[in-house]
Amino acid sequence: MSQALRLTAITILFLLVLNPVSLAADNAQEDEPVIDVIGKVVDHDYLELVGGAKLYLPRIFMVNGEWYLFANTQSAVDTGEFERAEEGLGLIRSDGETISLDMSITSHLMYVWFGLILTLFITLWASRKYKKGVGATTEPKGISQNLFEVFFVFIRDDIAKEYIPGDKHKKFVTYLFSVFMAISFMNLFGLLPWGVATTADLTVTATLAAITFFITQWNASKDHWEHVFMFPGVHPAMRIILTPVEILGLFTKPFALAVRLFANMLSGKIMIVCVLGLIFIFTDIFGPAVGLSSSIFWVGLTALLYILKAFIALLQAYIFTLLSAVFIGMAVEEHHHEHESKVAAATDVHV
Amino acid sequence: MGFLAAGLGAGIIAIGAGIGIGMIGKSAVESIARQPEAAGDIRGAMILTAAFIEGVALFGAIVCALLALNITV
Numbered sequence: 478m479s480q481a482l483r484l485t486a487i488t489i490l491f492l493l494v495l496n497p498v499s500l501a502a503d504n505a506q507e508d509e510p511v512i513d514v515i516g517k518v519v520d521h522d523y524l525e526l527v528g529g530a531k532l533y534l535p536r537i538f539m540v541n542g543e544w545y546l547f548a549n550t551q552s553a554v555d556t557g558e559f560e561r562a563e564e565g566l567g568l569i570r571s572d573g574e575t576i577s578l579d580m581s582i583t584s585h586l587m588y589v590w591f592g593l594i595l596t597l598f599i600t601l602w603a604s605r606k607y608k609k610g611v612g613a614t615t616e617p618k619g620i621s622q623n624l625f626e627v628f629f630v631f632i633r634d635d636i637a638k639e640y641i642p643g644d645k646h647k648k649f650v651t652y653l654f655s656v657f658m659a660i661s662f663m664n665l666f667g668l669l670p671w672g673v674a675t676t677a678d679l680t681v682t683a684t685l686a687a688i689t690f691f692i693t694q695w696n697a698s699k700d701h702w703e704h705v706f707m708f709p710g711v712h713p714a715m716r717i718i719l720t721p722v723e724i725l726g727l728f729t730k731p732f733a734l735a736v737r738l739f740a741n742m743l744s745g746k747i748m749i750v751c752v753l754g755l756i757f758i759f760t761d762i763f764g765p766a767v768g769l770s771s772s773i774f775w776v777g778l779t780a781l782l783y784i785l786k787a788f789i790a791l792l793q794a795y796i797f798t799l800l801s802a803v804f805i806g807m808a809v810e811e812h813h814h815e816h817e818s819k820v821a822a823a824t825d826v827h828v
Numbered sequence: 829m830g831f832l833a834a835g836l837g838a839g840i841i842a843i844g845a846g847i848g849i850g851m852i853g854k855s856a857v858e859s860i861a862r863q864p865e866a867a868g869d870i871r872g873a874m875i876l877t878a879a880f881i882e883g884v885a886l887f888g889a890i891v892c893a894l895l896a897l898n899i900t901v
């Protein structure tokens with residue numbers, strides 16, 4: 478069994494190595510040796526499969542309350558009702574009407590689903606095992622369950638218990654663990670040859686940050702809101718300045734959360750494409766001999782960057798989870814009526 | 829002009845982030861040397877603070893990339 482697995486793995490690896498070579502040969506026939514950096518980063522209407530084949534994804538539109546469903550972009554254009562926009566994924570109506578809702582399934586969305594499905598699968602698999610008693614009454618069995626437990630205990634003890642005070646952390650462990658797993662998978666998909674790091678899209682990270690934001694505000698304690706609007710111990714006139722600042726602060730936290738993850742993953746992608754692109758730039762300027770010999774250096778550097786990217790993928794998932802826990806912890810914290818004395822003291826001073 | 833701005837901006841970002849993360853690393857290593865038993869806690873705090881600095885630096889980096897690639901958002 479394990480031998481068969483190993484054999485398949487090696488075959489797949491061989492295919493992966495051989496394929497870029499043949500693709501490069503195909504591209505060389507075209508006149509423009511342009512590397513499309515942005516094309517590697519933006520959303521597409523297809524999934525790239527092993528071998529460079531493209532699986533086109535369905536497009537779903539709503540125009541004035543009417544739904545349109547097409548198997549792919551080309552079939553939408555073929556009907557004559559839609560036209561391709563000048564750039565990007567967008568389609569425009571031929572008769573000039575605006576598309577009110579574009580619910581098209583894109584490659585980034587597909588990879589979000591892959592990440593979520595994998596997370597769901599792993600957690601359901603583990604929970605079934607624990608319900609059976611393996612790990613709950615006995616020791617955890619096998620590599621996968623032990624690995625699962627390492628991650629889970631890490632999230633629970635080092636993140637949730639550490640930053641969310643008291644018994645309240647139990648409520649949030651599930652969210653923190655699932656968001657950690659999902660972001661890890663979404664980041665790591667970007668390391669696959671035809672995979673897409675879907676977290677290099679601001680809409681994806683913004684959605685994740687918005688979930689954290691709503692969970693934080695929904696579970697916020699009375700003291701949290703008191704600190705936003707009332708400011709115990711501060712002169713009432715100061716509220717004019719402090720309340721807007723605090724309200725702004727509520728929104729900058731998830732904003733920073735989203736942009737941090739997005740920028741990290743995007744810069745990793747662009748870095749690799751740029752470093753590999755140096756080979757072609759050198760060939761263009763100094764001729765093929767210099768380009769070819771310098772490629773040893775650039776490929777080595779890319780390999781190092783790749784390892785760094787794998788590390789960053791897990792680190793950013795950790796940081797997202799950690800900061801979510803910190804924000805939730807700050808919001809659910811209850812102060813033990815230490816304010817009354819402070820308020821009294823403050824009013825004494827001001828009166 | 830956009831290229832010049834992007835290049836200069838990226839350099840300044842690198843300086844700022846380098847100073848910031850260097851200072852974190854310096855004080856973290858010093859504190860670990862002084863109190864080796866607290867190494868785990870210090871490392872956690874170090875990564876968290878470095879992440880904040882990195883976030884700010886990457887805001888700038890993204891702006892530079894948008895300038896250089898001439899994308900209008």
